[in-house]
Amino acid sequence: MPLYLTDDQDMLRDSAKGFLAVKAPVAHLRKLRDADDAAGYDPALWKECAEMGFTSILIPEAEGGLGLGHVEAGVVLEEMGRNLTPSPMLPTAVAAVAALKKGGAQHRDKWFPKIASGDATVALAIDEGAKHDPAATAMRAERSGNGFKLSGRKRFVVQGHTADMLIVAARTAGSAGESDGITLFAVEKGTAKMTADPRRLADSSFAAVVEFDGVELDADAVIGEVDAGWAPLTAMLCAGRAGASAELLGVGQGTTDQTMAYIKERKQFGVIIGTFQALQHRAAHLYAELEVARAATLKAQQLLDDIVDEKSADRARRAVHTAKAMTGLATTLAVQEGVQMHAGVGMTDEYDVGLYMKRARTLAELFGDTNYHADRLACEAGY
Amino acid sequence: MPLYLTDDQDMLRDSAKGFLAVKAPVAHLRKLRDADDAAGYDPALWKECAEMGFTSILIPEAEGGLGLGHVEAGVVLEEMGRNLTPSPMLPTAVAAVAALKKGGAQHRDKWFPKIASGDATVALAIDEGAKHDPAATAMRAERSGNGFKLSGRKRFVVQGHTADMLIVAARTAGSAGESDGITLFAVEKGTAKMTADPRRLADSSFAAVVEFDGVELDADAVIGEVDAGWAPLTAMLCAGRAGASAELLGVGQGTTDQTMAYIKERKQFGVIIGTFQALQHRAAHLYAELEVARAATLKAQQLLDDIVDEKSADRARRAVHTAKAMTGLATTLAVQEGVQMHAGVGMTDEYDVGLYMKRARTLAELFGDTNYHADRLACEAGY
């Protein structure tokens, strides 16, 4: 498979691009933000995304979806990143779907149709500390009757206050730091003794702190196997990280396109600043970083779509680490250079580059930052 | 004390500069190298250095020296760095003198006059692995009669094959990783069962691998106290690191001066390349790094000269870590930019920049590289 988009994938990109340019350009985010919207996204737009098929991409054809892959999901997410479109696409239609594929039929039958139709969203309750570290999961799920009782606190649950279902990682055995002993649970909105406290983030999105105060769950809330949640969790995180890489790439590309347009027009000392060689070299370097990040992302997506056995899964997982680490580097550079090259106006809320900078920071942190993924790769390589 | 050179120090600099420009410019190094000289330096020049007083700088006036400080030693070393002058100045007249000041009278009486007159040189046998890590000293010194028996191997003993005396760190107690239990020994040239195998390094200097095959020493070979060698070792390494910082700074400044002169003359496309803004910005950034490194180095030297108690010693030691780490960064950048800005000719042996690059690499490694010192500072700061 050549490492570029197929014609079909190119068509999908054009269609997503056209749709989002009209329905959800950066002005859409501004509108939500300035209206002090409490949801974090526009449910009506989300329904339209579902009608566009975005929510069905990763759902198998046999289960009513499009049966497409991570490359296609990434195409849509990249365009969302480029437009800073607020949406539950990444947790719901990408990460959660990947987890549920590894879960029982009860979950798929219940949630896939609702996700496909845009009628349900899902949030992920994984992180407990300030930094992403799923193996460090400490929250307990005690056995209780036929089911489980969950107690503890999850942080950075993106769109956790609006989600219809939360996928929660909790420890049924072992201790923090071990990958064994974690179990994934599907916890529905409105379940007793669960409270979500939404926090508005710098990029105007919301992440909730979710308290579990002895939340009681049936045994069939388990996604996958008890104590063996690491497998569906890994599938979910790989999907989420590849998706976040694509979205980050869109953020980096979107802001860079604006920056390049700006320096082609802006004059200082009577000269277009884009003619200054120092800026040209920095721009060319930034271009290189973004292209390299793009290749790493596409490679990860293709490998995820190509998993046939454990070996190919490992290979895909490593490629995902690379992609998330590299897009973090490239897009962080893109927003920094973006603000600096815009200079004064880049500091104002009137221009978009600051919004890109904020979104980039949230996505860089989501599912682990560059340092986390580089460290994982090093550990896996045995150093 | 203001953080710049005093008039006396400025005069010393002018005098060292004048002396070295005539006696030991880069051509002097080339001459030694091309003659395949086996010593690594010119003993006649070294005698002249002694006559200039360079070797007496740190020796107390009461013991026949000039009683000056690390600032003055640094002034001379910086000029040696600028001229790539091969000399045993750093190990002999700086590091060894600092150690012997903490040792017994028997050592000072014996060696200070010879060091001052240029009749003896000293080498340091500390490192055992590929990276500097004095606390990791594992070589044993077993008690034997009234004295000690040394067995093991030391690496990277700069000028170890020509030195009249080696200062050797060996373990009399404890185990690798502990600072307690190390003892410093003075081992004279020609001592039985000690063999030095000189290795020519990339920068044409020599460092020896020294084998100790049951070397027998009297008790008064000990410098300082048995098991408590960490104190004189630290004094020696602080002096050595501050001196290496100064020499590195000279290397960085020397090559940068040449690079700036080159880009002010060299034309491409009919234009002087020094007018290209991308090069100008890189040159200005490099200038900033070198100035910051210069300040860090001078600060470390002043604080070393100002030690009155344990607290001020700790402060000086930390400043030395900063200086060595920072000069490593700045000079590494200087030689990299130097070669790149010289382009094709920078790759040829005919130009000096390659010699600066090689010397910078040796000095960066000597007494610990940037990573080592940054790591030490982090550990000391408790993270």
Place this chain on the structure above:
Amino acid sequence: MPDIDLDSFRAETRAWLEENCPPEMRTPAASDDDQCWGGRKFTFQSEAQKLWLERMAAKGWTVPDWAPEYGGGGLSRAETRVLHQEMARIKARSPLSSFGIWMLGPALLKYGTEDQKREHLPPIARGEIRWCQGYSEPGAGSDLAGLQTRAVSATDEGGDYYIINGQKVWTSYADKADWIFCLVRTDPEAPKHKGISFILFDMDQPGVEPKPIRLISGSSPFCETFFTDARAEKKDLVYEENKGWDVAKYLLGHEREMISGMGHGGGGKTLPQMALDSVGVGAGGRLADPLMRAEIAMFEVRAAAYRAQAERFNDEWKAGRINPAVSSMMKYYGTELNKRRNELAMQAGGTGALEWESEESNGGKSARDWLRSKGNSIEGGTSEIQLNIVAKRVLELPG
């Protein structure tokens, strides 16, 4: 030999301050909003603040080294130093924060006519008139001299005046100021540096509209300010017409002296402490995130080295040993370090540092500081401009 006059001045000053400085004014101001800015629109936050200003102004000690006829205390340099030492001793706050004192005052003292000084300086000293500056324009940032705001001569029954049209940007507190000192173009035909004048006028008139700028970090003191047939009296032209660039350069030089404190990171927690609190300790007692630790360790090396450089720069500056263009290097390096520090603080804070409004995040302080720090390498001359200056005036590169 002790200076007897100075010793007695010190004793008197100490006694006066002890008696007159209200206890509430012996703590540092928490923020810009907590300081006394004076002016027609100003509301004192406390009686103590008002009293402190009045008492100090009465002695001329808001501007101790200005002449008494301009509202100053007429103190010598040595006496002024003693006053500041004694104020510091009891941690007394500055009675008045003022662009009039910091910027316009020095310019008027050097370039103003006697009438201008007598008219404008005393109200500055007493905190009656608050000033703002009108320099940058949307099309003239790094290229300040490219400014386009026009001033055209006119005359009416009120006398000779200028009609001013144009737009300024980055005018700090323009919405709160009473008067503006402003660079305007009086000769559009002349080479750009030669057609600029430095003019003062009242902001309280219909043709002047300041509009606060929202930054990426949130609200800010900055404004855009629009002039539509605004009026400035000719008598308020400082120095000669079309020679305003000389005054501007003098003022910008003044501004640059304030920069060497950059990159130190404000008070509060150190970066390693912040990281330890957020990320915790892992193997071997080291920060649990090993790559973050490496980045912080490397930052700390540069920060410590830069502190030494700041000390050296100040020492050399005081001794008059330094090329003034080196200040551009300081500004460049210090602001880049401060940006880096904020990036690392965000990494260390992790997801918690992303919060924008929550109480735990202190209203998003980390994130807002981080975003605000991006302006450091833009305001007061971009990093690119500083690098140009270093290349040309320090390294003497051609072109």
Place this chain on the structure above:
Amino acid sequence: MPDIDLDSFRAETRAWLEENCPPEMRTPAASDDDQCWGGRKFTFQSEAQKLWLERMAAKGWTVPDWAPEYGGGGLSRAETRVLHQEMARIKARSPLSSFGIWMLGPALLKYGTEDQKREHLPPIARGEIRWCQGYSEPGAGSDLAGLQTRAVSATDEGGDYYIINGQKVWTSYADKADWIFCLVRTDPEAPKHKGISFILFDMDQPGVEPKPIRLISGSSPFCETFFTDARAEKKDLVYEENKGWDVAKYLLGHEREMISGMGHGGGGKTLPQMALDSVGVGAGGRLADPLMRAEIAMFEVRAAAYRAQAERFNDEWKAGRINPAVSSMMKYYGTELNKRRNELAMQAGGTGALEWESEESNGGKSARDWLRSKGNSIEGGTSEIQLNIVAKRVLELPG
């Protein structure tokens, strides 16, 4: 549908190779010195090397896709691919390394006259004449078209010829080559690109003096070459006089196709393995030097991502989907990565890697590789030139 002709060609080729490729030629060449370069001055390292060249040359398979009349094998593209596959199968070495094959051949095939092809190509194919290239000059590196070596027309009893004076630099193996293909200035009045000609001449004459260049990494294949009234026959002018730049551009394009393998780090140990071997393992099973580990980990991310980019670039290039100027980005990023890799290898190797001649250090291999890598971002167009190209031709920045 299987291609029956190709299948039988494969079988024949396999059989022929099995029979004719000496066993000694079935291992990779250890270095440039180990390869067969041919030419009048060449000494074969072994009988096997000589035999292999002769046998392959006899079949025209040193240049399998050239026409038989030019010494080639006359194979189709598909057959050529099969030959290469079958050679790779038995790990057969290339019988002949030759700038004549790689560079001059394609240029002559495109721009040469029939006479020139018939005269010069067969000796190239048979490894009888070894060529070097004369492009760069001391004053014309990045600005290649600024070259100054002059060629002046003359006539004598031998016919029309050029008298050549000047100096070339970076002429690889000029001291070992028999002939040179050389860019010379034939019209000093014309704009610089329009006064250049592409000319061939024999190096074995009094006016040609090649002098090997010593690099910072040690000896090298490069030479400086001086021409003093050297003679080139007019019949050996390729393409038209003053149109040599077209030929040069074509050849440089050829050169650039070889670059995308950069940055992969050659064979041998990986950087992490090298570091583990040198520094050992510390707390938690991690590399004992935590900051080195962090630097290597970050490098490995970029290296892995660049491998993906190289794959993508090749795929897009093959599909004709890519702006050719993107190759400048590849060259820039790949060479900078390779330099970084060598810096880290030196750090990892520590003091041992500083050794220059010792046996343990394999004659200073780490250090020499490190120093040699610095040339990567200079030769074949500096990083600065590549960034200029990307800025202009990919990002379309003005000026």
